[in-house]
Amino acid sequence: xxxxxxxxxxxxxxxxxxxxxxxxxxxxxxxxxxxxxxxxxxxxxxxxxxxxxxxxxxxxxxxxxxxxxxxxxxxxxxxxxxxxxxxxxxxxxxxxxxxxxxxxxxxxxxxxxxxxxxxxxxxxxxxxxxxxxxxxxxxxxxxxxxxxxxxxxxxxxxxxxxxxxxxxxxxxxxxxxxxxxxxxxxxxxxxxxxxxxxxxxxxxxxxxxxxxxxxxxxxxxxxxxxxxxxxxxxxxxxxxxxxxxxxxxxxxxxxxxxxxxxxxxxxx
Amino acid sequence: xxxxxxxxxxxxxxxxxxxxxxxxxxxxxxxxxxxxxxxxxxxxxxxxxxxxxxxxxxxxxxxxxxxxxxxxxxxxxxxxxxxxxxxxxxxxxxxxxxxxxxxxxxxxxxxxxxxxxxxxxxxxxxxxxxxxxxxxxxxxxxxxxxxxxxxxxxxxxxxxxxxxxxxxxxxxxxxxxxxxxxxxxxxxxxxxxxxxxxxxxxxxxxxxxxxxxxxxxxxxxxxxxxxxxxxxxxxxxxxxxxxxxxxxxxxxxxxxxxxxxxxxxxxxxxxxxxxxxxxxxxxxxxxxxxxxxxxxxxxxxxxxxxxxxxxxxxxxxxxxxxxxxxxxxxxxxxxxxxxxxxxxxxxxxxxxxxx
Ligand SMILES: Nc1ncnc2c1ncn2[C@@H]1O[C@H](COP(=O)(O)OP(=O)(O)OP(=O)(O)O)[C@@H](O)[C@H]1O
Ligand SMILES: [Mg+2]
Numbered sequence: 001x002x003x004x005x006x007x008x009x010x011x012x013x014x015x016x017x018x019x020x021x022x023x024x025x026x027x028x029x030x031x032x033x034x035x036x037x038x039x040x041x042x043x044x045x046x047x048x049x050x051x052x053x054x055x056x057x058x059x060x061x062x063x064x065x066x067x068x069x070x071x072x073x074x075x076x077x078x079x080x081x082x083x084x085x086x087x088x089x090x091x092x093x094x095x096x097x098x099x100x101x102x103x104x105x106x107x108x109x110x111x112x113x114x115x116x117x118x119x120x121x122x123x124x125x126x127x128x129x130x131x132x133x134x135x136x137x138x139x140x141x142x143x144x145x146x147x148x149x150x151x152x153x154x155x156x157x158x159x160x161x162x163x164x165x166x167x168x169x170x171x172x173x174x175x176x177x178x179x180x181x182x183x184x185x186x187x188x189x190x191x192x193x194x195x196x197x198x199x200x201x202x203x204x205x206x207x208x209x210x211x212x213x214x215x216x217x218x219x220x221x222x223x224x225x226x227x228x229x230x231x232x233x234x235x236x237x238x239x240x241x242x243x244x245x246x247x248x249x250x251x252x253x254x255x256x257x258x259x260x261x262x263x264x265x266x267x268x
Numbered sequence: 269x270x271x272x273x274x275x276x277x278x279x280x281x282x283x284x285x286x287x288x289x290x291x292x293x294x295x296x297x298x299x300x301x302x303x304x305x306x307x308x309x310x311x312x313x314x315x316x317x318x319x320x321x322x323x324x325x326x327x328x329x330x331x332x333x334x335x336x337x338x339x340x341x342x343x344x345x346x347x348x349x350x351x352x353x354x355x356x357x358x359x360x361x362x363x364x365x366x367x368x369x370x371x372x373x374x375x376x377x378x379x380x381x382x383x384x385x386x387x388x389x390x391x392x393x394x395x396x397x398x399x400x401x402x403x404x405x406x407x408x409x410x411x412x413x414x415x416x417x418x419x420x421x422x423x424x425x426x427x428x429x430x431x432x433x434x435x436x437x438x439x440x441x442x443x444x445x446x447x448x449x450x451x452x453x454x455x456x457x458x459x460x461x462x463x464x465x466x467x468x469x470x471x472x473x474x475x476x477x478x479x480x481x482x483x484x485x486x487x488x489x490x491x492x493x494x495x496x497x498x499x500x501x502x503x504x505x506x507x508x509x510x511x512x513x514x515x516x517x518x519x520x521x522x523x524x525x526x527x528x529x530x531x532x533x534x535x536x537x538x539x540x541x542x543x544x545x546x547x548x549x550x551x552x553x554x555x556x557x558x559x560x561x562x563x564x565x566x567x568x569x570x571x572x573x574x575x576x577x578x579x580x581x582x583x584x585x586x587x588x589x590x591x592x593x594x595x596x597x598x599x600x601x602x603x604x605x606x607x608x609x610x611x612x613x614x615x616x617x618x619x620x621x622x623x
Binding site: 161180 | 315319342347354366367370418
């Protein structure tokens with residue numbers, strides 16, 4: 001009985017593992033095959049890696065594109081974490097009559113899909129003269145409702161007495177935030193960093209609309225334009241995809257330990 | 269060290285009054301304990317003194333200076349919290365030196381202060397650990413150390429020992445008493461542990477619903493309470509309260525077969541027929557004797573040295589009797605007990621003491 005149960009459990013886990021790992025595997029295989037082989041569904045490694053890389057480098061200004069993506073993702077992430085964690089801290093630390101109502105209002109806004117905001121947002125950015133600038137991409141996301149929510153929930157575990165102790169020790173509110181809250185909540189920050197960095201690095205739709213010149217484009221936009229060419233070379237697309245995946249993997253593995261802690265609740 | 273004066277101190281949250289006019293003088297160097305039931309406003313009052321809660325009305329003077337609007341860090345106070353509130357990302361040494369560092373004290377001076385405090389508290393070997401690597405008792409010691417380093421005029425403690433186990437609690441209690449002797453600072457200490465209050469305090473302040481019920485030395489409050497609340501609150505096991513009616517011969521105890529005891533010595537005896545409550549400390553009862561009650565034991569608690577028997581007569585009120593020759597007592601036993609009526613306390617129907 002127990003053996004049957006564990007057989008089923010492991011069977012299901014194997015299927016789930018296969019489903020999540022296969023796309024990565026296929027992506028890696030794709031980098032070594034010709035476009036024609038990929039379309040035919042070949043799932044063994046081929047010998048075209050060097051050619052595909054050469055073609056990719058020939059078609060794309062790799063350094064420029066990576067720099068754009070990194071600059072956007074890092075700057076937006078830092079600003080989002082700063083602004084949204086401040087908001088989460090404020091919502092939890094300060095009592096006010098309207099606190100719960102404002103917060104409920106914010107959560108309600110989460111249900112508005114981005115597609116509905118896109119056109120008004122575009123008009124706003126156009127009026128402000130921000131089309132084809134990175135500011136247009138960063139500004140709408142900095143106050144992220146989800147991250148504010150996440151920080152507020154995590155802050156519930158932050159002992160108020162720490163803030164009291166710091167006040168008696170002579171710290172101003174901003175010093176408490178910077179020197180006590182931030183280090184104590186570092187695993188929450190790590191988890192939020194991963195979420196925000198990935199979201200920004202992979203951001204596609206809004207940059208596609210706002211960025212108009214080639215020298216501004218990010219790697220997701222470049223890959224998509226490669227893939228939507230008249231005769232897309234999927235080997236080259238796969239090389240680009242691998243390149244686009246690496247940074248998020250690196251960030252994840254760097255922060256993995258803290259990320260897990262952050263998900264479990266950061267204050268011990 | 270400084271004294272404190274609280275003049276008609278009030279606190280409300282919205283329309284809800286939590287502290288409703290507290291007047292209190294605390295002498296420099298005194299050890300004052302706030303006690304009272306949960307929610308009576310002990311922590312709120314302490315936090316108002318600390319500067320962590322705004323004062324809605326009245327004046328707070330520390331060392332003769334009005335402190336209502338002075339920043340918490342400039343009131344000359346230090347606070348020890350129930351949860352210790354040590355900074356988890358800093359070592360013991362950094363925790364203890366934190367306030368001085370922010371005040372811009374030179375590094376050498378900080379080191380000296382921190383080492384001195386560590387010496388007093390026996391923290392030497394723990395200085396480079398983080399709070400999570402310390403036991404509860406050690407954390408509490410560090411929290412006290414952090415307070416000492418600031419050389420405050422007034423120490424504030426909010427239930428500092430309630431997270432510790434019984435044995436440690438006794439040790440820390442003795443240590444706090446010793447510190448008070450050594451440092452000579454004024455201490456205000458919140459607890460709802462009877463024993464802590466009785467043993468540590470020079471002055472106990474009993475609070476209820478945001479007002480002071482009575483204040484005085486531990487033994488004064490124990491022997492001579494102003495009202496039934498204070499009498500019932502201090503002392504473990506609790507004082508017995510027995511309903512009685514005033515008659516020409518003395519006090520008639522309806523629940524004890526209508527037995528009459530002589531009127532305790534009070535200056536103005538109430539009119540015949542008045543209903544009153546008689547307060548009897550459990551340790552007042554002696555076995556046997558003249559004018560004795562006969563009661564049946566329902567529950568016996570053997571503590572080793574002492575025995576508490578919960579006994580009653582028929583369906584009457586349960587009396588708690590504390591005795592040191594009760595080892596042979598068993599549930600269901602019938603015993604006779606008596607007490608010295610002169611030591612009974614009398615309260616009117618409002619709970620006020622008749623003296
Ligand atoms: N921020 C607040 N807003 C509204 N009411 C509050 C607030 N803080 C405390 N109170 C109320 O004030 C009253 C006194 O609280 P306080 O914490 O001082 O009680 P306490 O005597 O310390 O109780 P305990 O023994 O349980 O610690 C309680 O009724 C509490 O609900
Ligand atoms: Mg309290």
